[in-house]
Amino acid sequence: xxxxxxxxxxxxxxxxxxxxxxxxxxxxxxxxxxxxxxxxxxxxxxxxxxxxxxxxxxxxxxxxxxxxxxxxxxxxxxxxxxxxxxxxxxxxxxxxxxxxxxxxxxxxxxxxxxxxxxxxxxxxxxxxxxxxxxxxxxxxxxxxxxxxxxxxxxxxxxxxxxxxxxxxxxxxxxxxxxxxxxxxxxxxxxxxxxxxxxxxxxxxxxxxxxxxxxxxxxxxxxxxxxxxxxxxxxxxxxxxxxxxxxxxxxxxxxxxxxxxxxxxxxxxxxxxxxxxxxxxxxxxxxxxxxxxxxxxxxxxxxxxxxxxxxxxx
Amino acid sequence: xxxxxxxxxxxxxxxxxxxxxxxxxxxxxxxxxxxxxxxxxxxxxxxxxxxxxxxxxxxxxxxxxxxxxxxxxxxxxxxxxxxxxxxxxxxxxxxxxxxxxxxxxxxxxxxxxxxxxxxxxxxxxxxxxxxxxxxxxxxxxxxxxxxxxxxxxxxxxxxxxxxxxxxxxxxxxxxxxxxxxxxxxxxxxxxxxxxxxxxxxxxxxxxxxxxxxxxxxxxxxxxxxxxxxxxxxxxxxxxxxxxxxxxxxxxxxxxxxxxxxxxxxxxxx
Ligand SMILES: Nc1ncnc2c1ncn2[C@@H]1O[C@H](COP(=O)(O)OP(=O)(O)O)[C@@H](O)[C@H]1O
Ligand SMILES: [Mg+2]
Numbered sequence: 099x100x101x102x103x104x105x106x107x108x109x110x111x112x113x114x115x116x117x118x119x120x121x122x123x124x125x126x127x128x129x130x131x132x133x134x135x136x137x138x139x140x141x142x143x144x145x146x147x148x149x150x151x152x153x154x155x156x157x158x159x160x161x162x163x164x165x166x167x168x169x170x171x172x173x174x175x176x177x178x179x180x181x182x183x184x185x186x187x188x189x190x191x192x193x194x195x196x197x198x199x200x201x202x203x204x205x206x207x208x209x210x211x212x213x214x215x216x217x218x219x220x221x222x223x224x225x226x227x228x229x230x231x232x233x234x235x236x237x238x239x240x241x242x243x244x245x246x247x248x249x250x251x252x253x254x255x256x257x258x259x260x261x262x263x264x265x266x267x268x269x270x271x272x273x274x275x276x277x278x279x280x281x282x283x284x285x286x287x288x289x290x291x292x293x294x295x296x297x298x299x300x301x302x303x304x305x306x307x308x309x310x311x312x313x314x315x316x317x318x319x320x321x322x323x324x325x326x327x328x329x330x331x332x333x334x335x336x337x338x339x340x341x342x343x344x345x346x347x348x349x350x351x352x353x354x355x356x357x358x359x360x361x362x363x364x365x366x367x368x369x370x371x372x373x374x375x376x377x378x379x380x381x382x383x384x385x386x387x388x389x390x391x392x393x394x395x396x397x398x399x400x401x402x403x404x405x406x407x408x409x410x411x
Numbered sequence: 412x413x414x415x416x417x418x419x420x421x422x423x424x425x426x427x428x429x430x431x432x433x434x435x436x437x438x439x440x441x442x443x444x445x446x447x448x449x450x451x452x453x454x455x456x457x458x459x460x461x462x463x464x465x466x467x468x469x470x471x472x473x474x475x476x477x478x479x480x481x482x483x484x485x486x487x488x489x490x491x492x493x494x495x496x497x498x499x500x501x502x503x504x505x506x507x508x509x510x511x512x513x514x515x516x517x518x519x520x521x522x523x524x525x526x527x528x529x530x531x532x533x534x535x536x537x538x539x540x541x542x543x544x545x546x547x548x549x550x551x552x553x554x555x556x557x558x559x560x561x562x563x564x565x566x567x568x569x570x571x572x573x574x575x576x577x578x579x580x581x582x583x584x585x586x587x588x589x590x591x592x593x594x595x596x597x598x599x600x601x602x603x604x605x606x607x608x609x610x611x612x613x614x615x616x617x618x619x620x621x622x623x624x625x626x627x628x629x630x631x632x633x634x635x636x637x638x639x640x641x642x643x644x645x646x647x648x649x650x651x652x653x654x655x656x657x658x659x660x661x662x663x664x665x666x667x668x669x670x671x672x673x674x675x676x677x678x679x680x
């Protein structure tokens with residue numbers, strides 16, 4: 099028997115754009131990342147028809163995972179309709195023929211930049227986060243070799259010192275997004291620039307989170323039901339951005355992450371950053387029968403795992 | 412215990428185990444032999460001075476004792492319960508860090524080597540406790556303040572970065588950092604060189620008091636025989652990476668045996 103008889107016939111286009119070798123490499127690296135939660139696994143990072151920095155890392159992971167039965171949702175800062183999200187979604191759909199959706203509940207694969215949806219993700223869903231800077235230690239240790247050594251020693255003293263310095267200087271921790279988290283009690287990782295509001299959603303989450311940086315060629319994972327704790331001093335608890343008192347202008351929804359919209363008069367109005375949820379709420383208000391899932395935070399910004407946020411105001 | 416019984420006890424030094432035992436330490440840098448068979452024993456609470464001209468290997472000894480660099484050959488032991496019988500040079504990177512954090516403090520001549528110049532002074536001290544696993548902010552503050560106070564650092568300036576401080580104050584921050592974990596062993600590499608004479612005297616006073624209060628064993632490197640005379644119980648004279656003479660400070664400085672030591676002492680006078 100000849101090798102050519104065993105192999106698939108050569109095709110100009112591969113399913114999901116990446117060739118089978120690229121996808122196999124990615125899947126192996128993803129498995130390794132899942133096996134070592136929070137550990138950054140280097141990967142080849144192929145060329146895709148999109149500039150580095152526009153979500154090529156997330157895209158490659160999505161392409162390696164997506165199958166004909168998937169339904170894909172892509173968001174950018176919570177928004178399904180931003181140019182970047184729309185481009186990525188259209189590309190994935192064209193290269194795979196999968197269905198797309200803006201409804202978090204209907205999606206099996208969600209690629210996102212900077213947000214985790216407000217509705218609870220479940221065990222059958224995969225969240226792919228686009229990562230600009232995977233190395234949480236890069237701001238304090240310019241040498242990647244040294245940073246890797248620090249990870250292997252579990253030496254995160256400089257991160258703690260950074261928190262100490264913030265508290266001394268500003269009386270609060272200055273990390274906005276990308277707040278460092280300890281995964282599975284072992285590796286500290288950059289959760290990608292999700293707001294602090296989204297950070298607790300990673301803790302003991304039912305879904306699998308994959309984080310991938312195309313330019314930096316690293317991917318890492320938070321497997322389902324894994325401990326993810328923000329770095330916090332015992333006596334200075336981690337705090338999420340305060341969203342209290344803000345309501346979505348059209349639906350009145352509260353206790354979720356809001357985008358501020360400056361008004362002509364100088365004031366601000368607010369709207370849900372999660373536009374998929376916003377649309378569903380609007381349709382519900384218009385009388386449509388529509389399922390809204392349980393959310394990580396209730397209307398009073400109480401987190402669904404009671405006691406996890408010690409600093410909950 | 413009566414006075415009689417006490418005088419019948421064996422002399423203290425005969426019964427005591429040395430805290431630190433270094434045998435036949437050698438260090439090469441490429442073709443350069445920086446240390447040649449250096450051996451030293453230091454007893455608990457003792458201050459050992461090391462003198463010698465520049466390039467004689469004094470700093471190299473301290474860097475090796477602080478487990479910063481690999482040795483070429485030799486053994487190094489500390490008489491500390493969890494390290495008994497262990498050649499410290501054989502520890503892995505992680506164990507070396509643990510040992511350094513818990514049991515060894517160091518003050519460098521150049522504060523840039525010992526401090527993060529742009530972090531707060533209190534943070535520099537707190538880092539030692541962070542490394543030892545402290546996760547309470549209030550405790551870090553308390554311990555940093557306590558150590559800085561013990562080093563007679565002006566506490567109102569505890570959150571200023573060392574880069575804004577005078578040389579004397581920088582050395583006090585280094586000292587506070589070195590003693591933050593109350594280590595058994597304190598290594599001092601020309602801690603007062605480059606300071607004004609008056610500031611130098613004050614820092615030496617602080618050192619003397621701390622050594623007494625914390626019962627630390629100290630190894631003090633200096634090319635200033637005055638500094639050695641003030642602090643050291645015993646002195647070791649080095650030249651070209653070798654120990655040429657050692658003994659009680661008074662003896663060595665009053666009655667040097669080796670020609671090189673005689674030269675040193677006379678140059679000083
Ligand atoms: N990192 C290094 N690389 C090469 N040579 C070194 C290094 N450190 C020290 N040396 C050499 O080792 C010898 C001892 O240096 P050092 O311990 O700094 O002396 P001291 O502190 O007594 O002035 C010198 O000859 C010096 O040039
Ligand atoms: Mg020197």
